[in-house]
Structure formats: structure tokens, C-alpha cells
Amino acid sequence: MKKFKFLLSACMAALLATSFTACSDDPAEGNGGNNNPEETTKDYHFDLFLSVGKHGGMSQGDGTIVRSVSDLSADADKITIEGIGSEFESNGNTYTMEAIVKGKYYYEVPYQPADRFVKLEVNYDPTTGKNALNVVGQRPFADGYTFKARSYTHAWLDDNTLLIMAANGDADKIIWTKLNADDMSIIDSGTLSEITAPEGYPVLTTSGILTYRQSDKKLYYFYFAKTSKRNGKATPYFYTAIIDPATMKVESNEPNNIAQQTAGSAYGELMQNSVMYDEDDNLYLATFTPDENEKEIGHLLRIKKGETQFDTTYDGYPNADGKLLTIQYLGNGKALAYARNDDGDPQDGTLNIDSYCHYYTILNLADGTRERLKYNGEEIAYNAGRFSQRTAVVDGKAYVGVNTREESCIYVYDIATGKVEKGAEVDASFYFDILRVMSNQ
Known part of the structure; x- marks a missing residue:
């Protein structure tokens, strides 16, 4: 069994090698992009987030280090963070791996300081491969509209208008703030007064999912x-x-009659993708409902273009063996999903964040059929890491990071042909949790 160990010397090397630039409130240039995190551009690199001590997400782990690379192919060197990655901290401030991503920037509510919105850039030098975390903009919350790290959801209204929403401190109201992503100025803030807690259920979910x-x-x-x-x-x-x-x-506010909860509703797509759109702008949402044995059975629901209610005749993930965790549209009616087998780890039966019971599968959205991702005809083994998004879709390929008992690496799925190749190896001394596509411009 592969054992993960925290390499103190590696972490110290990463800290010593990391340089930080001073915080600035100067406006940054507009960053473009669209609603989806998997943006297609000819000038991009990848950010890998690796956690120390245990898998990250939901405040797990003992620290986060980010490493930028331009190549994830098999020809690339083994991806390590020793002396080259950047601790996700700056000048005593601590930021979260759960963040909003657009273009080359990260937007988030940090752990510390906990009273503001922050715009970050992970500077990447492709010559040396080194990273440096830079705060390029920040804005204190508007009076009466306070948000908490990791506990909010968001949507982009256009290339430069970011909407952030969450339950308030008492969790009985939904508050929102619109930001100008260029200079992080607050456009407006308010409360969705039409949304109140249903009778008998006085606590609204932390974040929900917004799109x-x-x-x-x-x-x-x-x-x-x-x-x-x-x-x-x-x-x-x-x-x-x-x-x-x-x-x-709020123009309408109705319960569905299909599923109980949405995937990732506690942290609002800050880490995992649970919403996607196809070419026709049909909306898909990953959800689940516990069965009589409290097994969380996944469903993939759809709201067709031109409609506002879920199609009750459709389930894009039928006969699930557990929770559907992430979804990403690949094109041509196919999607990549990360799912959990709720029978638990085949070796020891456990069902926790670190259990090897999570897997990748390719969905046919037309009929709900699916097939486990394979390499050389063999299913890729179960992964650890429930709160993980190790997949990125760009330029006709899906880059799929795995964290199995035997290996930590990248597989490259060619969307047009379905061919899978093995890519770069990732240092298995740390826990590989997130892979993101970032613009260089």
C-alpha cells in the first residue's frame, strides 16, 4: 500500500523558496473568460494544489501548496513541490484552496483576514517553474453583509461582474454582494427577502449552488x-x-420532487463542479438522495433550455452505486464524472475522505449509460479524496489526476477519440486534490 508522509524538509524548502509581493488595492486588468472553469485558451498553464498531512478541502489537512506547470504529458518531469511550490499564504494571511477561478485570477473570502473579498494571482515563471502568491486586490465587506471562508456560492453575470451569495450568520436569510472583478469595488449588496426557511426547517443551507x-x-x-x-x-x-x-x-421559488440535496451545497462549487451546460444551454445539476440504508444515491438532473423546471423524465446518472461528486461537460453529449461507491473501500469497507472508493466515469447524457475510465483496457483504480477536483478540460482533452493506492499521476483523455494516455507523475509524498487550468494573460 502506498503510504503518504509529510516531508518536513520538502515543506521547509517550499517555504524558503517562495517569495511574496506586497498587497495592493490598485485595479487589475480585466480577465475575460466565461461561466465555466475549464476555459479554452492557447496560452495557459495548470495549477496543482497539494495538501499536507491528509487530503484537503472542508478544512482538512495541515496546509496547502500550489505548483504551476505548463506540461502534464508523459514527457514532463515528475511534478514535485520541493523548493518550487508556493504555500497558499502571504504575509501572515491565509487563503483557502476553495476559490472562484477566472482567467488567471483567484477570488475568495480568506481565512485571515476574514473581513474581506480578495483577488489573488499565483505568479508563474515558466523558465524556472517557481511560483509566488500575489494579492492584487481586496475589498472589505459591505456593512451588514458578512461572508465566511469556504461558505458561499457564486456566479459570473458577465466577464467582470461577480455575484457572491450565502446564508447569513443566523442561517435564516440569503445575502448577496455584487463585485466589480476589475478593481474589487462593491457594486451592490442585499438580501433575498423572498427566500425564507420552510416551516419546521429553520436553518438554510450554508451556500447552495448558484449559476x-x-x-x-x-x-x-x-x-x-x-x-x-x-x-x-x-x-x-x-x-x-x-x-x-x-x-x-426572486421570480419563483419551488421545491423539486426528485432529489433531496445538490452536490457541494455546503461550499458552493468553490472546489468541485456540480453544474454544467451542453451546447444547447441545457442545464445539468449533480444531486443525491439517501436511500433507506442512508446510502447517498447520485442523480444527474436537467433543466432544458427554455424551461425553468427539472425534466422529471430524465436522470443522466441512473442506478448509481453512491454519490455523484463532480461533473464536467466534454462535448458531443458526453460528460466526465467523479463518483463515490457507497459500499466503501473494497479492501477495508471504509467510507471517508481518505477511503479508496472514488472513481472516474464517462457519461453518455442521452441515455445515462456510463463506463469507468480505462487505461490499456483496465479500469483505473479507486481514488482517495472525496473533496477533490483533479480534472481539467481544455483544448479537446480532459486531464484526469488520480490518487490511488498505487500511483499519483495524470491521465490524458482525448475527447474526440476516447483514447487515454498516461501523463505526468505527481509527487506522492503529498495529497493531490485540485487541478485547475489558468490563463497566462
């Missing part, structure tokens, strides 16, 4: 409520609120 659909220019907000903040019972079904982004007026 903006281009074809009807509406916001779709998926959320649920609970009987209490800790281990409370959830509403039988989650709700869909449709919002006018210009006025932030």
Missing part, C-alpha cells in the same frame, strides 16, 4: 434547509429559486 444561464439571462439558485445547523435533518427536496440578476428579485 447564471446565458440563454434566458436568469440566475438559478439551488438550496435546501435543515432542522438544525449540526447534523440536522434536511428538507425532503431541495428548492430552485429563479432570480432576475439585474434587480435580484
Whole structure:
């Protein structure tokens, strides 16, 4: 069995090699892009996030180090963070791996200082391969509209307008703030007064899932409520609120009758993708419902273009063996999914963050059929890391990071042909949790 160990010398080398630039409130250039994190550009690199001590996400692990690379092919050197990666900290401030990504920037509410929105850049020198974390903009919260690290959701209304939304401190109201992503100025803030906790379920979910659909220019907000903040019972079904982004007026707010919760609702797609769109602008959402044995059965729901309610005849992930964790559209009616087998680790039966019971599969959205990702005719082994997004889609390829008992590496899936090649190896002394495509411009 592969054993992960925290290499103190490696971490110290990474810290010593990392340089930071001073914080600035100067406006940054516009960053372009679209609603999806897997942007296609000819000038990009990859950011890999590796956690220390244990798998990261949801405040797990003992630290996060990011490493930028331009090549994930088999010809690339083994990807290590020794003396070259950057601790996700700067001048005593601590940032989260759960973040909003667009172009070459990260946007987030940090752990410290915890009273503001921050715009970050992980500077990358392709000549030396070294990273340096730079804060390029920040803005204190508007009075009365306070957000918490990792506990919010977001949508891009255009290339430069970022909407952030979450439950308030008492979790009985939904608050929002619109930001100008260029200079991080606050455009407006408010409360969705039409959304209140349902009777018997006084606690609204921390974040929910928010998305903006281009074809009807509406916001779709998926959320649920609970009987209490800790281990409370959830509403039988989650709700869909449709919002006018210009006025932030809630136009409708109804429960579905298919699934109980959305995937990633506690942290609002800051780490894992649970919403996707196809070429026709049909909206897909990863969800789940516990069965009689409390096994979390995944579903992939769809709202067709021109409609506002889920298609009750459609499930793009039928007969699930557990929770559907992430989805990413590949084109031509196919999607890449990361899922969990709720029977647990085949070797020891465990079902936790570090259990080897997570796998990659290719979905045919037309009929719900799917096939485990394979290499040389063999299924790629189960992965550890529940709160992981080790996949990135760009330029006709899906880069799939694995963290199995036997290996930590990248596989490259050619979308047009379905061919899978083995790519770069990743240092297995740390826990590989996130892979992101970042613009160089």
C-alpha cells in the first residue's frame, strides 16, 4: 500500500523558496473568460494544489501548496513541490484552496483576514517553474453583509461582474454582494427577502449552488434547509429559486420532487463542479438522495433550455452505486464524472475522505449509460479524496489526476477519440486534490 508522509524538509524548502509581493488595492486588468472553469485558451498553464498531512478541502489537512506547470504529458518531469511550490499564504494571511477561478485570477473570502473579498494571482515563471502568491486586490465587506471562508456560492453575470451569495450568520436569510472583478469595488449588496426557511426547517443551507444561464439571462439558485445547523435533518427536496440578476428579485421559488440535496451545497462549487451546460444551454445539476440504508444515491438532473423546471423524465446518472461528486461537460453529449461507491473501500469497507472508493466515469447524457475510465483496457483504480477536483478540460482533452493506492499521476483523455494516455507523475509524498487550468494573460 502506498503510504503518504509529510516531508518536513520538502515543506521547509517550499517555504524558503517562495517569495511574496506586497498587497495592493490598485485595479487589475480585466480577465475575460466565461461561466465555466475549464476555459479554452492557447496560452495557459495548470495549477496543482497539494495538501499536507491528509487530503484537503472542508478544512482538512495541515496546509496547502500550489505548483504551476505548463506540461502534464508523459514527457514532463515528475511534478514535485520541493523548493518550487508556493504555500497558499502571504504575509501572515491565509487563503483557502476553495476559490472562484477566472482567467488567471483567484477570488475568495480568506481565512485571515476574514473581513474581506480578495483577488489573488499565483505568479508563474515558466523558465524556472517557481511560483509566488500575489494579492492584487481586496475589498472589505459591505456593512451588514458578512461572508465566511469556504461558505458561499457564486456566479459570473458577465466577464467582470461577480455575484457572491450565502446564508447569513443566523442561517435564516440569503445575502448577496455584487463585485466589480476589475478593481474589487462593491457594486451592490442585499438580501433575498423572498427566500425564507420552510416551516419546521429553520436553518438554510450554508451556500447552495448558484449559476447564471446565458440563454434566458436568469440566475438559478439551488438550496435546501435543515432542522438544525449540526447534523440536522434536511428538507425532503431541495428548492430552485429563479432570480432576475439585474434587480435580484426572486421570480419563483419551488421545491423539486426528485432529489433531496445538490452536490457541494455546503461550499458552493468553490472546489468541485456540480453544474454544467451542453451546447444547447441545457442545464445539468449533480444531486443525491439517501436511500433507506442512508446510502447517498447520485442523480444527474436537467433543466432544458427554455424551461425553468427539472425534466422529471430524465436522470443522466441512473442506478448509481453512491454519490455523484463532480461533473464536467466534454462535448458531443458526453460528460466526465467523479463518483463515490457507497459500499466503501473494497479492501477495508471504509467510507471517508481518505477511503479508496472514488472513481472516474464517462457519461453518455442521452441515455445515462456510463463506463469507468480505462487505461490499456483496465479500469483505473479507486481514488482517495472525496473533496477533490483533479480534472481539467481544455483544448479537446480532459486531464484526469488520480490518487490511488498505487500511483499519483495524470491521465490524458482525448475527447474526440476516447483514447487515454498516461501523463505526468505527481509527487506522492503529498495529497493531490485540485487541478485547475489558468490563463497566462
